[in-house]
Every structure is written in structure tokens, then in C-alpha cells.
Amino acid sequence: MRRSLSLCVGSLLLAAGIGSVRALAVECSYVAPLENELAAALDPQPADSPADALKIKSFKAESAPRRPEPVAFASAGGTPRLDVDGFFDELNAKLRASVAGFTMQLRRDGSPIRNKSWQWARRPNDNSLAWQNTQSMHIASISKLITAMAIVKLLDEKKISHDARIADYLPAHWTVGPNVKQITFANLLTHKSGFLWREDGAGSDAFCEDISYSDYRFMKSRVAKGVSSLGHFCYANMNFGLQRILIPIINGDIDRDAAVSDQEWDNKTFDAYGRYMARTIFAPAHVTKATLARPSNNALAYNFPPTAPGWSTGKLACLAGAAGWNMSVEDVLDIMGTFRRGNTIMSETAAQKLLNDGFGIDGITPVRNGNLYSKTGYWYRMDEDGERIYQMEQSVAVFLPDGMEMAVFANSRVASPGRLLISLVESVYRRHVSLN
Numbered sequence: 491m492r493r494s495l496s497l498c499v500g501s502l503l504l505a506a507g508i509g510s511v512r513a514l515a516v517e518c519s520y521v522a523p524l525e526n527e528l529a530a531a532l533d534p535q536p537a538d539s540p541a542d543a544l545k546i547k548s549f550k551a552e553s554a555p556r557r558p559e560p561v562a563f564a565s566a567g568g569t570p571r572l573d574v575d576g577f578f579d580e581l582n583a584k585l586r587a588s589v590a591g592f593t594m595q596l597r598r599d600g601s602p603i604r605n606k607s608w609q610w611a612r613r614p615n616d617n618s619l620a621w622q623n624t625q626s627m628h629i630a631s632i633s634k635l636i637t638a639m640a641i642v643k644l645l646d647e648k649k650i651s652h653d654a655r656i657a658d659y660l661p662a663h664w665t666v667g668p669n670v671k672q673i674t675f676a677n678l679l680t681h682k683s684g685f686l687w688r689e690d691g692a693g694s695d696a697f698c699e700d701i702s703y704s705d706y707r708f709m710k711s712r713v714a715k716g717v718s719s720l721g722h723f724c725y726a727n728m729n730f731g732l733q734r735i736l737i738p739i740i741n742g743d744i745d746r747d748a749a750v751s752d753q754e755w756d757n758k759t760f761d762a763y764g765r766y767m768a769r770t771i772f773a774p775a776h777v778t779k780a781t782l783a784r785p786s787n788n789a790l791a792y793n794f795p796p797t798a799p800g801w802s803t804g805k806l807a808c809l810a811g812a813a814g815w816n817m818s819v820e821d822v823l824d825i826m827g828t829f830r831r832g833n834t835i836m837s838e839t840a841a842q843k844l845l846n847d848g849f850g851i852d853g854i855t856p857v858r859n860g861n862l863y864s865k866t867g868y869w870y871r872m873d874e875d876g877e878r879i880y881q882m883e884q885s886v887a888v889f890l891p892d893g894m895e896m897a898v899f900a901n902s903r904v905a906s907p908g909r910l911l912i913s914l915v916e917s918v919y920r921r922h923v924s925l926n
Contacts, residue, residue, distance in 0.1 A: 572890075585608070591610045599893045600827040600831065612790050613800060626821075627789040627883055629822065630884075635850040637730050638733075638849045639844070656736060661748075667714050668718070680848050686724050704731025738762035796902065803883065827895055
């Protein structure tokens with residue numbers, strides 16, 4: 491049996507979608523990515539790649555990644571411009587040589603300027619679905635970016651500061667452990683809440699726990715346990731899982747003093763979160779098929795080269811807020827464009843501030859013509875020995891300079907040179923920005 495960590499949380503809920511809302515069990519046939527294994531599971535990066543380009547989610551304290559501030563490269567003798575054809579053509583060639591299949595689209599000012607799909611979302615022995623921009627896949631942690639848009643919109647509308655403390659909006663019956671009362675919304679949105687950060691008695695062996703859970707009961711128990719190191723970067727799904735609890739309380743969908751069971755709290759907050767996302771994020775972007783219920787025709791994850799039947803990442807609804815959304819490349823880009831320039835989800839100024847503040851993204855990467863604001867998502871299972879990534883699905887969403895956005899889905903690991911999809915996209919992009 492392949493190495494996995496399973497979790498099931500059962501209860502009947504509602505999954506939000508535009509035009510229809512259907513019953514869904516909040517449960518996880520959950521294969522948890524064991525993040526501390528990711529560095530060993532992928533091949534070493536080339537020497538010219540930045541040390542933190544893999545966006546590793548688990549690390550020793552002394553090697554915690556630092557998010558660079560937005561900067562512009564000084565240039566002389568011309569204006570830095572992207573060679574769109576060169577960038578897209580090289581990325582296409584590298585992906586064809588390195589993944590089981592992919593689909594990608596590049597847009598400028600909301601309009602597609604390049605498209606490419608290759609090979610199978612579900613291979614012939616798995617009912618034959620060719621990749622296309624409308625093909626649905628579990629977008630994993632890109633869900634965090636979308637949740638960030640939703641909670642920032644809500645906080646701004648309610649005139650609640652991003653630096654307000656979350657404890658005032660948690661369920662009143664939860665036990666609030668040490669230092670939790672100091673955690674702010676901004677801390678959650680940048681993974682600096684201190685949740686899952688551990689230190690020994692002397693503080694010499696500090697690290698980020700390798701736990702991907704963010705179901706209701708787990709989050710409640712961790713809030714009761716408290717935090718010891720507020721402000722340390724520690725990538726944790728529960729930072730965004732908590733937001734699917736906070737959004738319904740702030741929005742008035744459930745009273746924080748409600749005297750109902752934990753299961754009912756789980757049900758009601760999940761339902762209200764999904765409905766809020768449908769109304770405030772998906773509807774303005776005209777996204778109609780986003781769902782927390784895994785579609786039967788979703789893409790499958792494969793090894794590379796693909797030699798085995800595809801693997802379904804299963805039911806991940808209990809990770810709502812942090813992961814779990816299923817949608818297409820076109821859906822992701824519709825949301826990104828509407829958020830960035832539509833002035834319906836929020837103003838263009840507020841959208842840019844969200845990105846500059848690093849809310850819901852992995853990092854800000856300075857390039858010669860501006861900054862890349864990126865969010866990556868991945869879900870995988872290990873080989874039988876638990877030493878290598880076996881089957882994997884990856885998604886990338888990048889806000890590029892010059893009014894461009896890009897989304898890429900691939901349904902395997904990037905086998906050569908053995909890095910995550912985001913690292914490949916960013917490195918190819920850099921090579922094709924030059925002075926005109």
C-alpha cells in the first residue's frame with residue numbers, strides 16, 4: 491500500500507455553486523501531503539535556482555523562507571518587456587518533456603492571448619478525457635488565494651482592520667489557548683499565526699509541524715492548545731481553514747454564541763462559507779461550475795512517465811478554505827482577472843494591496859519588468875517506500891506584469907529537472923524578459 495495519512499469527518503452539508511446547491515458530505519478521503527518529505531522527494535534544483543523556489547512548506551527555523559518586498563529592477567537603455575512567444579513556446583516545450591499532461595492559458599487585460607493543452611486529463615485506460623482549458627481539477631492551495639479575496643472583501647466592507655484579532659470572531663464556546671488572542675487576520679493570511687510552530691524547551695530546535703489537517707475538530711483543538719511563537723512563518727492549512735469559520739461569523743450567518751453542537755457548527759459554517767464564495771467571488775467572475783464536491787470527470791494524477799492508472803485525490807471538502815475547490819484553468823483566470831481589474835470583487839487599489847501584503851499567495855518574485863505574485867497548489871501520494879513522489883497534480887496561478895495573468899494545470903510531478911511547476915514557470919519567464 492502506498493504511504494498515506496487518512497482522515498474522515500462525516501456530516502451532511504451544502505456545497506455552494508452558482509445556479510445550484512447540492513448536498514455534500516464534509517468528509518475527506520484524505521491523503522495528506524507530508525510536507526517535510528517534499529524536498530527529499532524531488533530532485534535537487536539547478537544551481538541557478540533560488541533556494542526557496544520550491545516553496546517548501548516545512549523547514550528548520552534557521553532556513554525559513556523570506557517573502558521579498560515588491561521592487562522594480564533598475565534598467566538602463568530600454569524598457570524591460572516579455573517576449574510572449576518565446577516564453578510560451580519554451581514553457582510548452584519543457585512541459586511536454588516533463589509532465590504527463592497539462593493545460594495552460596495566458597491572458598492580457600482579461601483576454602486570452604496564448605493557449606495550450608497537451609495529452610490527457612484522464613488517460614485512455616481511465617475513460618479518455620483530453621486536457622483543455624475548461625477541464626476541472628482539484629486546485630488544492632490555490633483555494634487559499636480565493637479565500638483570501640473573500641475574507642479581505644468582507645473585512646473591508648465591515649470596516650474591520652486586517653490587524654484586528656481573530657479571537658473576537660471565533661465560536662464563543664471554543665477554548666482559546668495561550669497567545670491566540672494576539673493573532674490577527676493578517677497573521678492568518680500570511681501564515682504567521684504561530685499555529686503548528688514548535689520549539690523544544692530551550693528553543694533551539696524550532697520547526698513547522700508537518701500536518702496538513704484543517705478540519706473543524708482539529709482546528710478547534712489547536713486553537714485550545716495555543717501558540718508560542720506568533721509571527722514565525724509556518725505554512726499551515728488551518729490558517730485558511732479557520733477563515734471558513736470566521737467568514738460566516740463576521741457576515742452574520744451564524745452567531746458566535748450559538749449553542750449548537752460542533753457537528754452543527756461544522757455544517758453551518760461550511761454551508762455559509764460556500765454560499766458566500768459563490769455570491770461574492772464566483773458570481774462576479776461568471777464562474778458557474780466551481781465546487782467543493784469532486785466532479786466525476788475531474789482530472790486524475792499520474793506518475794511520470796505515466797505507467798499506472800490515474801489516482802483520484804478524493805473527497806477534500808473538510809479542507810474548505812485551505813483547499814478542496816475544483817475548477818478549470820478558465821475559471822481560475824476569470825476569478826483572477828475580475829479580482830484584479832473588475833472593481834466588483836473589490837477595487838483595483840484594494841486588489842493590488844492584497845497582493846502587495848502577500849495575503850493568500852506564496853511570494854512576490856521581483857523580475858526585470860515588475861513583480862510576479864504567485865500561488866501554487868499540489869496534492870500527491872508517495873511511492874511504496876515513502877521516498878519519492880509517485881502521483882501528483884499541480885496548479886499554478888500567477889499575476890504577471892503588464893496586465894497579464896497565467897494559470898497552468900499539470901497532472902504529474904515535473905520530472906525533469908525535478909522541481910515544482912511554479913519554479914519552472916518562473917525560471918522560464920525570467921529568461922524571456924529583455925530590454926527593448
